[in-house]
Amino acid sequence: MAILEVRDISVSFGGIKPVRGVTFSVEAGSFTSIIGPNGAGKTSLFNLISGVNKIDAGEISFKGQTIHKLHAHEIASRGLVRTFQGAKVIKRLTVAENLMMAVQGNPGDSLWRFFTPRSRSKFEKHARELAMERLDRVGMTKYADDFAGILSGGQRKLLDLSRALMTNPSMILLDEPFAGVNPTLVEKLLEVLASMRKQHEITFLLIEHDLETVMNISERVIVMAEGKIIADGLPNSIYENEQVVDAYLGSRKRGA
Amino acid sequence: MEAFIQPGFWIFVLAMAGIYGVFSLGLQIQYGVAGVMNFGHVGMMAITGYAIAILVIRFQWSFWWAAFVGVALAALGGALLGLSTLRLSGDYFAIASIAFAEITRYWILNSDGITGGAQGTLAIPNPRGFGGYTDEPEVILTWIVDRLTPYLGDNASRDLAVLLVVWPFFFLFLWISARLQKTSWARVLRATREDDDVPRSLGKNVFRFRLQALIIGSVFGGIAGAFWAVQFMLLAPEDFLRIVTFYGWMILILAGATRVKGLAIAAIFFGFLYGATRFVEFWPISLLSAPERSYLRIFLIGVVLIALMVKRPQGLFGKRQEMVLE
Numbered sequence: 001m002a003i004l005e006v007r008d009i010s011v012s013f014g015g016i017k018p019v020r021g022v023t024f025s026v027e028a029g030s031f032t033s034i035i036g037p038n039g040a041g042k043t044s045l046f047n048l049i050s051g052v053n054k055i056d057a058g059e060i061s062f063k064g065q066t067i068h069k070l071h072a073h074e075i076a077s078r079g080l081v082r083t084f085q086g087a088k089v090i091k092r093l094t095v096a097e098n099l100m101m102a103v104q105g106n107p108g109d110s111l112w113r114f115f116t117p118r119s120r121s122k123f124e125k126h127a128r129e130l131a132m133e134r135l136d137r138v139g140m141t142k143y144a145d146d147f148a149g150i151l152s153g154g155q156r157k158l159l160d161l162s163r164a165l166m167t168n169p170s171m172i173l174l175d176e177p178f179a180g181v182n183p184t185l186v187e188k189l190l191e192v193l194a195s196m197r198k199q200h201e202i203t204f205l206l207i208e209h210d211l212e213t214v215m216n217i218s219e220r221v222i223v224m225a226e227g228k229i230i231a232d233g234l235p236n237s238i239y240e241n242e243q244v245v246d247a248y249l250g251s252r253k254r255g256a
Numbered sequence: 257m258e259a260f261i262q263p264g265f266w267i268f269v270l271a272m273a274g275i276y277g278v279f280s281l282g283l284q285i286q287y288g289v290a291g292v293m294n295f296g297h298v299g300m301m302a303i304t305g306y307a308i309a310i311l312v313i314r315f316q317w318s319f320w321w322a323a324f325v326g327v328a329l330a331a332l333g334g335a336l337l338g339l340s341t342l343r344l345s346g347d348y349f350a351i352a353s354i355a356f357a358e359i360t361r362y363w364i365l366n367s368d369g370i371t372g373g374a375q376g377t378l379a380i381p382n383p384r385g386f387g388g389y390t391d392e393p394e395v396i397l398t399w400i401v402d403r404l405t406p407y408l409g410d411n412a413s414r415d416l417a418v419l420l421v422v423w424p425f426f427f428l429f430l431w432i433s434a435r436l437q438k439t440s441w442a443r444v445l446r447a448t449r450e451d452d453d454v455p456r457s458l459g460k461n462v463f464r465f466r467l468q469a470l471i472i473g474s475v476f477g478g479i480a481g482a483f484w485a486v487q488f489m490l491l492a493p494e495d496f497l498r499i500v501t502f503y504g505w506m507i508l509i510l511a512g513a514t515r516v517k518g519l520a521i522a523a524i525f526f527g528f529l530y531g532a533t534r535f536v537e538f539w540p541i542s543l544l545s546a547p548e549r550s551y552l553r554i555f556l557i558g559v560v561l562i563a564l565m566v567k568r569p570q571g572l573f574g575k576r577q578e579m580v581l582e
């Protein structure tokens with residue numbers, strides 16, 4: 001069953017058309033990677049799916065309901081969560097606070113619950129425990145009460161990923177989680193993803209500009225160039241696709 | 257120089273510091289927590305103050321009901337300001353908020369039949385012929401003065417009574433808002449100071465959070481307006497000039513925008529700075545005329561603030577990391 005369906009969506013900003021008639025659907029529980037050169041429109045596509053930008057044409061539905069008219073926060077609340085290219089952490093919140101913010105259904109988010117401090121503090125305790133658990137998995141418990149601004153680039157990626165996972169999503173969009181991360185940490189991130197897949201029914205859609213990195217983990221690869229999907233299939237089949245070789249892989253192979 | 261050593265003057269300064277403290281507490285929630293730069297805060301004070309005066313004088317409402325409705329109107333003002341302009345980026349909102357306060361003041365100035373116009377609340381059409389709007393709170397203030405006179409003599413002034421009423425409220429509000437700032441509601445807002453996309457991507461309706469912060473801040477602005485109305489017993493449009501908003505901001509900057517507890521001390525510090533500079537009369541400053549000196553005073557306060565910003569960007573009580581990280 002398809003959890004996400006994207007039908008012929010386009011967007012333009014001024015004269016630029018980053019996404020031009022993209023159609024695809026994603027099976028629940030699957031792991032799909034989107035690859036493509038810089039400027040191909042991958043991040044723009046994520047911005048459209050997650051509601052950060054609105055589509056000009058087409059339709060997006062999630063779990064059978066159209067979502068392209070919803071606000072970004074409403075889409076996230078429905079279980080479709082994303083991370084941002086370059087890992088956005090809130091620098092002036094602590095590492096634990098960054099995570100605690102992601103726990104859904106916090107009564108303390110409602111002003112009226114100011115008057116029921118007990119239910120609030122109970123939930124806070126629960127959220128803190130979840131955060132510590134999550135930090136433990138990525139080996140970052142010792143940073144729990146430091147401002148996230150002191151973290152290194154790689155640690156920020158871990159935090160960003162952990163935070164998105166904390167929302168308990170049905171589907172998660174990851175925008176280049178491995179870019180600029182050292183190989184050991186890439187291993188660790190892949191491990192986290194793999195274990196998340198095993199334990200929960202999470203659907204993954206991941207952007208990466210390097211095919212090799214996602215070869216093993218992906219069940220399917222979508223290739224984008226100039227705002228369009230130019231290939232879509234099993235990871236191995238991508239290598240054999242002539243259009244892809246020309247537009248993208250070819251230049252690298254020739255260079256090598 | 258004589259007034260400088262008179263306790264009466266400093267009691268007045270402290271009473272005003274309490275009122276300004278409540279006022280800047282509103283800004284603290286808006287800016288310190290939510291990152292919303294409201295430069296029209298004085299508008300909320302004007303709305304509540306004038307609502308009280310009009311409802312009591314013209315419609316013979318009880319002061320207490322008038323104060324309640326006046327504060328509710330300030331909240332409504334905050335809601336309208338927010339609904340119409342809070343979706344703008346921060347800079348545009350700041351400008352729109354100035355416009356909001358100025359429009360409020362111009363309306364007051366030009367609606368003689370309702371507000372008394374340039375002549376102030378004394379000129380509000382009064383069916384009873386004559387009278388202010390503070391009769392009911394006056395009973396309480398007089399009671400306090402009567403209790404204290406045996407001990408303090410002439411120093412048991414109305415200003416002292418106002419001081420003794422305002423400060424407990426100020427502390428109560430500080431306590432409430434310190435608690436508010438420990439909630440996850442405030443945590444989301446602190447996140448939005450840096451970035452909207454992250455909280456949104458986690459399912460937070462950033463606009464709702466901001467609007468709520470703006471409204472709560474406006475309530476404190478309104479309450480300060482009610483205290484102000486009681487303290488001065490009459491109001492005029494020039495009480496609500498832009499500069500009043502900036503006094504509130506000065507206190508906030510002194511305290512450190514993110515530190516609610518510093519606000520009381522910063523308010524006193526500001527009051528004394530403001531009060532004391534009034535007495536800078538020695539040569540060569542004594543060569544200046546009185547209006548020139550009052551500008552000099554604002555200038556001096558500005559210099560102190562700038563020096564403080566250079567030395568301690570986090571304010572007197574803030575955490576440095578929260579201000580200067582990266």
Ligand SMILES: Nc1ncnc2c1ncn2[C@@H]1O[C@H](COP(=O)(O)OP(=O)(O)O)[C@@H](O)[C@H]1O
Pocket residue numbers: 013016017018036037038039040041042043044045
């Ligand atoms: N909000 C926007 N406004 C204007 N141009 C944009 C916007 N978002 C993306 N673009 C443009 O769309 C093109 C595709 O960018 P992007 O989606 O970031 O590519 P990728 O993630 O594949 O590297 C780029 O030329 C970029 O400048």
Ligand SMILES: [Mg+2]
Pocket residue numbers: 042043044085
């Ligand atoms: Mg990108």
